[in-house]
Amino acid sequence: MSSRQDRRDRLASRAVQVGFLAALMALWYLGTAYWGVSPLLLPNPVKVWHELADILGSGEYLPDLKVTLGELAIAFAISCTSGITLGYLISRSQYAIRVFEPLLAGVYSVPIILFLPLYVLFFGLGPGSKIAIGTSISFFPIVLNTIAGFGYVDKIYVTAARSMGASDFQMFRHVLLPAALPVILTGLRIGFTVALLSILGSETIASLAGLGHRIVHLAEAMETARMFAYIAFAVAIAATLNTLTSSLERRAKRQ
């Protein structure tokens, strides 16, 4: 009974969400087709759709997508390994937690994107500076959540395992890791989201290739319809990846 009620509630809120998007699209269409909004500022959605079909059909997007995803993969891999390793090491001593946790949390609150000009100076306009920015932004949520995950495992679990004769490795594998995992996974998801965001963003500021770069390039050439098509494409990619990481997180937490 109550599950049917739940499902009806969910359906109703879905309907409102879809309705809202449809109304927005309708406004967009009416504004460009009948109300005389300049196509330079806001292109007709039908035109955008044709551009998108052309981009997808011709495979023109592939080189840019490869650059962006490559930067993301490398940045995320570096911040994962370094963040989890460092976080685990810090979590092993109460003293290290007291010293480093506030320090890292302090640096995390700095808008690291401001270092982009410096990174461009160090690593050039290519993928190097994007990987650097993506890594240094996603490193902090990962390392902080790893410290929180491993550092605050309830003592009773450790004591119980010790009383039953758990070895150091068994303690890690069967007690510390499962206790810490949900918190670490949340850190990984946040890290992934901010890495993608900062890489796309920095591509729009200073770069030679990538989806962000393509979008700015089209804007400067006043090809607004094609730019909108690329934005829609990038949004779709980002939404897919974020949904994927969220569902991976949920699935891992359920176990």
Add this chain to the structure above:
Amino acid sequence: MSAAGDVAISVRNVSHQFGEPGDTFHVRALADTSLDIARGELLCLIGPSGCGKSTLLNMIGGLLVPTAGTVHVGDKAVRAPLPHEIAFVFQENALFPWCSVIENVKLGMVFQGVPKAEHEPRARRSLEAVGLKDFINHYPAQLSGGMRQRAALARALSLETGILLMDEPFGALDEQTRMILGEDLSVLLSRTEKTIVFVTHSLGEAVFLADRVAVFSARPGTIKEIISVDEPHPRNPSFVTTEKFSQLRNRLYGLLHDEIRKAVEQSAMAGPQS
């Protein structure tokens, strides 16, 4: 049962302090305590809060090292946990919440080093013994407090140790659940040959379960007196209504009352921060 059996646990002039003398957090938890626990005996430790009864239990189990004195289990001096000789049941929530009930029991055997083929039958046997055979695939969060403690007991039983240390295992449960668990525990343990040390706050629980009850004085704690409860196991639930039960309970109450007052006054003197 306790009569003339050989000694399973021998505690000699043990004391324990947290911190050094002069430190602000220096606490003498236990002072110069000696005690012999016979094989197959159930000994209850009872006393005011902070009297060191849990400290003594943890030293017997090797989770704490005494500041002075020695603890022997059989002929082994205890300096660290002895997973093959001693199993623990803690106050609450020592089950791993990420494992189902049966996985919790099996994980204990993994830690202890039991061959894998024995895990399943031993886990099922001990869960059946505590009355949880229909809940083996539940997670701890899906169980009531009483059922969680049954599962923790099953995990300890599956380790098949000679000694079982229980640190206020029913302390967080309501009075009725506690009574039922106590009765079941008495039946269950009368079938095993285990030596059991059981820390409790409850006078009734101590008299109902124990062969002997060791009464602690206020801090720095030590054993003030040991009372024998001469009544065969398993104890009949109607034991609690007998004159003998009331007399023993009243005697415990008399011994404890002054110590509890002292302990309360101590903590009041320690100031508002404690």
